[in-house]
Amino acid sequence: MAKNNLTIVFENDDFVAVNKPAGLLTIPDREQSERSLKEILLNKYGSIFTVHRLDKDTSGLILFAKNETAHKYFSRLFEERKIEKHYLGIVHGSPENKTGSIDAPIAEHAVNKGMMTVNRNGKPSLTSYEVLDANQAYSLVSFQLHTGRTHQIRVHSKNIGHPLACDPLYGDGKPLLLSSIKKKFKLSKHDEEERPMISRLALHSYKLAFINEQDERVELVAEMPKEFRAFMQQLKKNK
Secondary structure (H helix, E strand, C coil): CCCCCCEEEEECCCEEEEEECCCCECCCCCCCCCCEHHHHHHHHHCCCEECCCCCCCCEEEEEEECCHHHHHHHHHHHHCCCCEEEEEEEEECCCCCCEEEEECCEEECCCCCCCEEECCCCECCEEEEEEEEECCCEEEEEEEECCCCCCHHHHHHHHCCCCECCCCCCCCCCCECHHHCCCCCCCCCCCCCCCCCECCCCEEEEEEEEECCCCCEEEEECCCCHHHHHHHHHHHHCC
């Protein structure tokens, strides 16, 4: 997907919900070295307010407010944990418990700048999960965030021994290859080397649900990325 050709999931006068591509910053970084989603939206709408963020390498649903009133409303919803946040991720291995909660406080890593870690002196952090599909090598997992810590799903997945696939910070960072799950894999004649099925962090913001200012329940969904779907189909075939 071209970074300027954004997929708008929903918009009205108060907010816009975008399906953010992986590899695009939510807001400008300190160096302002690359374009961010917020800048693209500012160019489109003239005025836009940040409500929450996604990691650069995470794809999926993200909200921006279009006016100050909506910004205050949504900021309060996030602060009071009144927005349901659902993610899809592909993790290494198969968690023993098919559903569960990870209740482990998170703090900044003492040595590695930019990394987070489970630490008893950290901020309370709660993630619930459900394994949707699995074999011994990889699993598709639905996560719900009950708190909003930096890298929360990534840190919690690592903490239970099943880091997210293609995660360079908390996993091995290696791309997902068909040869790793297909026993009789053969490279096609035209390819000198195998093309990865997924080469970016395997995490997608899938669904947000909340009560809007008109007291109506709103559910927004950004469908599972096609590379996730293709990988899971191959996983099913090669169980």
